[in-house]
Amino acid sequence: MGGSVFGNSFKITTWGESHGKAVGVVIDGVPAGLSLCEEDIQVFLDRRKPGQSKFTTARKEGDLCEILSGVFEGKTTGTPISVMVKNEDQHSKDYSAIQDIYRPGHADYGFNEKFGFRDHRGGGRSSGRETIGRVAAGAVAIKILKELGIDVITYAKAIGPVEVREDQMDLSEITENPFCLPSKSAASEAETYVETCISEKDSAGGVVECRVKGMPAGIGEPVFDKLDATLARAVMSIGAVKGVEIGDGFAASKAKGSENNDAFAMDGNRVIKKTNHAGGILGGISDGADILLRAAVKPTPSIAQPQNTVTTEGTETLIEIHGRHDPIIVPRAVVVIESMVAITLCDALFSNMSARMDHIKKIYGTDAR
Amino acid sequence: MGGSVFGNSFKITTWGESHGKAVGVVIDGVPAGLSLCEEDIQVFLDRRKPGQSKFTTARKEGDLCEILSGVFEGKTTGTPISVMVKNEDQHSKDYSAIQDIYRPGHADYGFNEKFGFRDHRGGGRSSGRETIGRVAAGAVAIKILKELGIDVITYAKAIGPVEVREDQMDLSEITENPFCLPSKSAASEAETYVETCISEKDSAGGVVECRVKGMPAGIGEPVFDKLDATLARAVMSIGAVKGVEIGDGFAASKAKGSENNDAFAMDGNRVIKKTNHAGGILGGISDGADILLRAAVKPTPSIAQPQNTVTTEGTETLIEIHGRHDPIIVPRAVVVIESMVAITLCDALFSNMSARMDHIKKIYGTDAR
Amino acid sequence: MGGSVFGNSFKITTWGESHGKAVGVVIDGVPAGLSLCEEDIQVFLDRRKPGQSKFTTARKEGDLCEILSGVFEGKTTGTPISVMVKNEDQHSKDYSAIQDIYRPGHADYGFNEKFGFRDHRGGGRSSGRETIGRVAAGAVAIKILKELGIDVITYAKAIGPVEVREDQMDLSEITENPFCLPSKSAASEAETYVETCISEKDSAGGVVECRVKGMPAGIGEPVFDKLDATLARAVMSIGAVKGVEIGDGFAASKAKGSENNDAFAMDGNRVIKKTNHAGGILGGISDGADILLRAAVKPTPSIAQPQNTVTTEGTETLIEIHGRHDPIIVPRAVVVIESMVAITLCDALFSNMSARMDHIKKIYGTDAR
């Protein structure tokens, strides 16, 4: 199957591995008539770029994107948009030591079992560099959503054990600290925690939260393509993510119905909800409230401590993974999660257009022609 | 789009609503030559049937399945298997009171916004009866997995705040209590808790855990069709599920890399892992350890307490939902989650068959012909 | 894969075999708010029903359809529409003679090679009865198209060597003869020809033509989902079809560019074409002219003459196929082809809705909300 294609109506195909010539994405299904230039994409790629603080890898990746197709005179043409980023700072030598060893916490063993061998350089296709294509496509999706009045806001909700409490939340802080935390004091605690991890040759994880404002009610399909189901797949398909919650998520399992149900009310002519335990999705369909999603990001598996493992030949051995690895991937994962959410929402919105005869007639009816 | 089709190589289409004539599923992609009869499916449907204890709805649903196609002389033919269950105990009158009101915690409002109106009887398509089709397909998937030496074991890990600790786990208890809890003492505590909920006209949620034994390593795709991503979508597509975790899940976000990484070791000629924080999936590909997944199930939204809501005309009002509703859906969700996991694994296994040239040659090579 | 699912935005899944309990279809993606009842479907099923003249099989098939889901109070709800037709007149005994023999011109040998064995009764899944599901879905698609001002007209263009010349065409004749020929004189010639075939224990083929009026320009995708490509697949997926042409088709290959190109002109404010060699599709996209498609239908393979063949055990033998078989399938194929064309057009129209930002804003824009 391959599994490098995502989406139905807004469909992306990513390609490329850590140490190949380039990585990229083909975005099929972008509507015609959207203003788009490379700079629109570059600002998103820059958010995932390494080397932005001491808490991310020191690898230098320019990651300049090139739009190869699908845009004409500054507008999307409705045909596939191909975006490519060349791989530059490759250092293949760094990886020869791990050629015949399975790194704990990595997909190495699975790749060998699945494919019979693997491109061991930097994780090959399972490298974080694969997400460049996702972020490029996400930038386009976010631009479309903005034109429809929909905003996607994403940040770190926790760094390791340091969680941002609701009363600490200050979205203006997100860009002011290296962890994308919406809280100055939490950022300070997180810094202490991650510095300890670094000093111990260890790594940290965290939780990313995504909030979508302005989503119309009525989007999502009632059964397998529930909006929360497609969001869960989208976000769980990011390498380090091990859990996804919508709204209260796991906490809802401990609540009673009377606590967890959100009461409906009127705000003028608009139906609103007084609370949002559901995270903006009921029965798989958006309810007009903010969509709220959280993803658990595991600690970076590449650590310099000695770890027990085995070789591809079946001998037990120790491995120490040196080289330039992120002690925490959360800050760079924020924009990847934001991108996957936006791609999923575009796909759901486009697919939803034929849900009602009256909408179809608005476009194709004999009156409309 | 519709969104009632799931899977690629093992593809199911469910249909039917709470108060229509019947519900069912078409399973396309079942390999030829599998022994199959209605009884194989019925035992699974019976596990999801209501009325089995005082903790599930008193509605009587015989839910007898009929195989309409795809089986000949006791063997699957490789063509679509159509399974139908007639709707019997319908009581449409019960629902007239909620025709023009949005029930809190339900998809009513979303349906109206999406489709312009809705079949309000018993939730229509968003009713739990839709899952009958999933369970019928799951029974077939589980039968296929068994032939490959793969077992799926599912149970309640928590009922409301009552969690089963690892040291309490006793799988033989699962069938001995109405909650599918693998612990006698936890079942007793759960009983007390749910009885309180019932007495308060309230409802409870819980956590379901699924464990897959015997899964070969190397299954799953490295990018969007990661095994955990497709499992997350599958399980999150069940109505009441609000969160999904793989392995340590959200707990992994608080761990350090040295704690979360699973060391590889040799067990004779076999590669094994000494721990299983990853839940059997690394980089989206199975690693040969047990696959471990947890789903958060929210409390049943239909409760008899008065709740604030609005009418479809936009008037604020109160609603009390009477009728026969499950005070807790978790025990009946267990087999639904098991089914969705099994369907997803079959799909992944079948799709994986063309991952290697040597496997392809085993089937089509000139030597094999 | 299975391959019993067709379409993306308007997606149908057919199921059932000749001698199973029933045949049917699930239609996923029908927009909400369309008036629909069983009679709407039945009139189309009656057009494909056997036993309507001496030129079709004498089998009696009542073929009464039942809508099992997706319609509420006379309107489609937007959820899957399940339609079932029970198999009645089965006569399984008729087929025991061919259990271990490969019938020439049939899929028997392919089925055995593919699946390891087959349901030999009446062709099993490759029976013409599978098309009942297509016609039921086609009836729904045609109803949607009509609401958009699009009509699909289908008829026999040739019966064996008897072709209807352009100057003979009279669409009012289509329903006046058992061959669906749009010409009284051609129908008379055809009758003579087919009677000869019958007397010789032989069978006949023909050509079906489909003409779509009122199709808006601009529908279809520029590359793999060209409108003619998806139509070709749809029509070629009908059992007896061995060729598909759009517009002038194979004749175009002999023409010069100056002859084959259609000049554009203005008709008031509307762009029109002065000729229609292209059959209403240029570069895979509708051009506003009538869509014109022809399908070659092979002669019925089941004939009573002795034919050389082999047994499943590998012994050469003779076979004579008795029983009630259509001496010509063309008249019954007309409505099947019409259905597949209509399904394909609905799918293309729905998928096209997100092709332009201005159309998307018409549905979701902040002004529209």
Place this chain on the structure above:
Amino acid sequence: MGGSVFGNSFKITTWGESHGKAVGVVIDGVPAGLSLCEEDIQVFLDRRKPGQSKFTTARKEGDLCEILSGVFEGKTTGTPISVMVKNEDQHSKDYSAIQDIYRPGHADYGFNEKFGFRDHRGGGRSSGRETIGRVAAGAVAIKILKELGIDVITYAKAIGPVEVREDQMDLSEITENPFCLPSKSAASEAETYVETCISEKDSAGGVVECRVKGMPAGIGEPVFDKLDATLARAVMSIGAVKGVEIGDGFAASKAKGSENNDAFAMDGNRVIKKTNHAGGILGGISDGADILLRAAVKPTPSIAQPQNTVTTEGTETLIEIHGRHDPIIVPRAVVVIESMVAITLCDALFSNMSARMDHIKKIYGTDAR
């Protein structure tokens, strides 16, 4: 939808337009372990390259391909193979004259209606250059088929009215004339015909035939994914193709059953057919005989004669299309058709792997592990 993705198990995404920076393809689902280098692809691209004779456009297109991902140390890794060809000889100026005019026989009008505007340079996405991606993917598919003992042979069966009779067929001639005709005498007649077309500022079409040798029986799905249906879509999705036939095709519609049926016989232990009117496919499933397909290619629409048309503003006008256009596209279409056939066959073979329980056990059974 976009519609630039083709296939299920072997899935390709093409991108790029005539005058963008580059064109390319991402091939997802190539099995791991296939030897592959750029030269393997280049030889196929060279067959479609223009400027090879006076009968194809004089445009110079180097069309050198670059593999950007998915190959490691000379072997495919199982991950997406991205192939890019830069656009060099672009001459955008040539096209300014047609910016506001709809060219007869082209998709210009449809593009404007669909997308609201178009990239008018060289046809944009509907340019023949889009097929570069298909041919690159086809080269990979053909390499896989060869490893399974399957050969695809493609040639011109007719150039305009000049047809190669069966008794003239000499496959060794295909590479000896500029038309890819398998007949020296037909090539000579074709030369005269096309020279006349050129001298009249006109263009020619033709018929391409494709023959697949060594295809195993039992491949293809019984209903919508019939092998002939997917082949028809694949081939009809090529810009200039207006008709597709399998085996006797339209001629079969005039034959009687006794003439059209192919008798089965034994050749030692192998089941064979004595004739091949069916073109190797019965009921949508391969029957072990050669697969035989023909495609009608229309005459090139770009001609220098004056033609009636209209402007995008709605004014009637005349157009003469100068510049470097192929007087006949057939010779260059041969390798494109061959590619689409091969891609379709790989997809069908891979999808077929899970059709039988015994095949699945060969790969995953407990014995196999």
